[in-house]
Amino acid sequence: MSDPLERLLREQRVVICCGSGGVGKTTTSATLALKAALLGRRAVVCTIDPARRLANSLGLSELGNEVVQVDAARFAEAGVEVEGALFALMLDTKRTFDRLIERYTTDPKRREAILNNKFYQQMSNTVVGSSDYMAMEKLYELSEEGDFDLIVLDTPPTKHALDFLQAPERMKRAFDRSTLEIFLRPWAEAGKRSFGFIGRALGKVVNKVDALIGVGFVKELAEFFQAFEGLYDGFRTRADRVDALLRDARTSFVVVTAPQPLPLEEAGYFCDKLREFSMDLSAVVVNRVEQSCLGDPSDLRARIDAAGHEAELEAAVTAAGVEADPLLPAALKALLDQERLAKGDRERIEAFAAGPARGVHLREVPRFTHDIYDLSGLLTLSGELFGARA
Amino acid sequence: MLNLLDRRLLVVSGKGGVGKTMISAALARLAVAAGKRVLLVNMEGQGRTAQLFGVQAIGPEPLELESGLWACLLDPKAVAFDFILRQLRVRRLVRHIVESNLFDSWFRVSPAIKEMICLGKVWSFTEEKSRWRKTPVWDLVVFDAPATGHGLGLLQLPEQASKLLLGPMRTSALEVQAMLEDRARTGTVLVTLPEDLPVNEALHFHRELTGTLGMQLDLLVLNMAFPDRFGGAEPPLEDVLGSPAGRRALDRLLGPGGAERAAALDAVRASWARGERTRRYAAQLAEGTGQPVTRVPFVFAERFGLEELRQVQQTLAHGLGGPA
Numbered sequence: 001m002s003d004p005l006e007r008l009l010r011e012q013r014v015v016i017c018c019g020s021g022g023v024g025k026t027t028t029s030a031t032l033a034l035k036a037a038l039l040g041r042r043a044v045v046c047t048i049d050p051a052r053r054l055a056n057s058l059g060l061s062e063l064g065n066e067v068v069q070v071d072a073a074r075f076a077e078a079g080v081e082v083e084g085a086l087f088a089l090m091l092d093t094k095r096t097f098d099r100l101i102e103r104y105t106t107d108p109k110r111r112e113a114i115l116n117n118k119f120y121q122q123m124s125n126t127v128v129g130s131s132d133y134m135a136m137e138k139l140y141e142l143s144e145e146g147d148f149d150l151i152v153l154d155t156p157p158t159k160h161a162l163d164f165l166q167a168p169e170r171m172k173r174a175f176d177r178s179t180l181e182i183f184l185r186p187w188a189e190a191g192k193r194s195f196g197f198i199g200r201a202l203g204k205v206v207n208k209v210d211a212l213i214g215v216g217f218v219k220e221l222a223e224f225f226q227a228f229e230g231l232y233d234g235f236r237t238r239a240d241r242v243d244a245l246l247r248d249a250r251t252s253f254v255v256v257t258a259p260q261p262l263p264l265e266e267a268g269y270f271c272d273k274l275r276e277f278s279m280d281l282s283a284v285v286v287n288r289v290e291q292s293c294l295g296d297p298s299d300l301r302a303r304i305d306a307a308g309h310e311a312e313l314e315a316a317v318t319a320a321g322v323e324a325d326p327l328l329p330a331a332l333k334a335l336l337d338q339e340r341l342a343k344g345d346r347e348r349i350e351a352f353a354a355g356p357a358r359g360v361h362l363r364e365v366p367r368f369t370h371d372i373y374d375l376s377g378l379l380t381l382s383g384e385l386f387g388a389r390a
Numbered sequence: 391m392l393n394l395l396d397r398r399l400l401v402v403s404g405k406g407g408v409g410k411t412m413i414s415a416a417l418a419r420l421a422v423a424a425g426k427r428v429l430l431v432n433m434e435g436q437g438r439t440a441q442l443f444g445v446q447a448i449g450p451e452p453l454e455l456e457s458g459l460w461a462c463l464l465d466p467k468a469v470a471f472d473f474i475l476r477q478l479r480v481r482r483l484v485r486h487i488v489e490s491n492l493f494d495s496w497f498r499v500s501p502a503i504k505e506m507i508c509l510g511k512v513w514s515f516t517e518e519k520s521r522w523r524k525t526p527v528w529d530l531v532v533f534d535a536p537a538t539g540h541g542l543g544l545l546q547l548p549e550q551a552s553k554l555l556l557g558p559m560r561t562s563a564l565e566v567q568a569m570l571e572d573r574a575r576t577g578t579v580l581v582t583l584p585e586d587l588p589v590n591e592a593l594h595f596h597r598e599l600t601g602t603l604g605m606q607l608d609l610l611v612l613n614m615a616f617p618d619r620f621g622g623a624e625p626p627l628e629d630v631l632g633s634p635a636g637r638r639a640l641d642r643l644l645g646p647g648g649a650e651r652a653a654a655l656d657a658v659r660a661s662w663a664r665g666e667r668t669r670r671y672a673a674q675l676a677e678g679t680g681q682p683v684t685r686v687p688f689v690f691a692e693r694f695g696l697e698e699l700r701q702v703q704q705t706l707a708h709g710l711g712g713p714a
Contacts, residue, residue: 021537291657293650293657320638
């Protein structure tokens with residue numbers, strides 16, 4: 001198999017798609033899983049907050065945290081036959097976090113204490129903050145269950161690649177017993193009499209911090225970590241395993257982007273970070289690339305560079321003559337504008353391919369006339385990504 | 391309606407990639423043109439602002455980009471450090487706390503706290519007075535709010551924070567909340583794109599803002615609005631381009647032989663469809679929010695520079711009903 005992206009879908013166990021928001025990352029993830037299913041694998045796509053219509057088309061209407069198989073009837077409707085099977089699930093950050101707690105707390109009283117803790121509720125509920133942890137957690141869970149040949153993970157649109165890649169490491173640090181002890185000991189000992197200078201100083205800090213963010217809050221925080229006592233080792237081991245999974249030979253990363261300056265800049269950052277963390281960056285997918293209607297636009301571009309857009313438009317209108325339809329100038333303007341967009345995209349993609357994405361397999365997908373929100377749309381995208389054979 | 395540029399604070403919201411940074415810069419420049427001293431606050435995307443105005447970098451200290459227009463970057467951790475330092479007053483202790491692993495982890499997983507502290511900082515900019523004359527340092531602060539991806543994001547934070555916190559942080563949360571809710575002082579701007587997901591999120595944002603928070607949306611911007619070149623109904627493009635006159639024009643433009651005529655027809659059709667989609671999404675936004683939609687036209691230039699920014703300004707000035 002010569003196609004690197006297809007080989008990825010045939011051979012790997014985990015494919016992680018990352019990139020900034022609004023570049024079609026979720027759609028691309030779903031398409032990769034779909035293609036893998038078409039290639040005969042049992043594939044699951046784990047998405048985060050997909051467009052509702054896309055979710056509906058995959059049968060994810062109930063917004064659960066559970067894996068749902070995409071009905072064969074839906075494929076039949078779209079006119080394709082799947083050799084393998086396609087599953088999908090929508091990440092529910094809070095429920096994933098709750099499950100993690102439930103798994104590691106055997107004592108029901110302690111479990112309740114954690115689940116009802118205000119600090120825990122805030123932390124597990126803030127979608128932006130903990131979704132990168134939980135995407136990792138879900139990935140590990142799915143990988144451990146071993147029900148699937150391939151897991152495609154659509155990552156949260158975190159602006160900082162670093163945050164996402166360091167999620168296991170940070171999780172570990174957050175639950176590092178020694179850190180907790182150093183930080184929380186002053187509170188634990190604040191009630192006791194302490195004579196030393198350090199003890200008095202720490203006591204003052206405790207009072208100040210209490211005054212600053214509120215006694216109630218610190219109490220909640222302390223209770224939270226107390227309830228976690230004994231869970232730390234479990235969490236740390238798990239974070240280590242997630243990290244190992246990310247570095248596994250059968251785990252690959254795909255960076256998804258669009259040919260605008262901002263997404264390309266962020267994609268470049270992702271590429272650099274993946275290299276820095278020695279993760280396997282296998283491919284870059286550039287979505288929504290504007291196309292030229294010319295097989296070889298170099299002639300037109302040279303003329304535009306020499307004379308400008310307006311002059312080219314005028315020359316074409318003049319060539320048409322007086323009997324031309326009044327809509328013709330607008331149509332020609334549309335063509336020239338499209339040419340301009342295509343040129344800009346081409347230049348940026350070339351710079352990107354030679355710069356941050358050097359040495360990485362790069363795939364382009366043209367901009368579609370319509371938004372993709374159903375299975376047949378995914379099939380169209382798959383056709384563009386992998387050739388019409390899809 | 392109160393003039394948007396006469397407020398003290400503009401909060402520019404929208405999901406990632408909709409062009410918030412450019413719209414924020416254009417609004418800031420409009421206010422400068424109206425004779426105001428303006429501070430543009432970025433939390434990310436300051437690279438684009440710096441590039442646009444040809445400065446090296448924008449840092450935490452306000453930097454004058456051009457006469458009357460200043461910009462700064464909020465670094466959440468530095469802002470938190472300052473905030474805690476003001477309360478504890480012992481630099482070494484504060485550094486010890488802020489640099490501890492636990493604080494770091496907690497700070498990262500609690501975006502509410504991080505963003506609340508930054509919102510507090512933005513608020514304090516509006517409160518800043520000059521030392522001698524005791525007049526506000528900034529007539530207007532334009533806050534290019536970070537993309538939270540979900541619902542109201544930043545705007546609902548003070549309310550949530552005031553429930554969870556006590557002490558000075560609660561007091562400051564309440565003050566920020568009062569400021570945000572005061573329409574005479576704060577203006578809200580939402581930026582979206584003519585695409586399915588951004589439009590639905592914009593409608594959701596509007597519902598939450600006007601419903602849950604009881605606030606108003608002052609300016610709804612549909613950015614990158616594709617031009618409506620053919621005026622509504624599907625044009626007979628095949629006839630237009632297929633006629634002898636059309637063929638002559640295409641031969642002139644694309645080169646003789648006509649090998650690419652089919653592709654050219656497809657491209658023009660796609661362009662019409664894109665304009666049509668913009669029209670449909672604009673209508674959907676107007677109907678869903680009951681508010682006027684300010685369409686900022688798509689920029690075809692290969693590079694977005696100050697000239698393009700000026701054009702965006704003019705469109706926005708129209709949307710605000712003020713002078714350009």
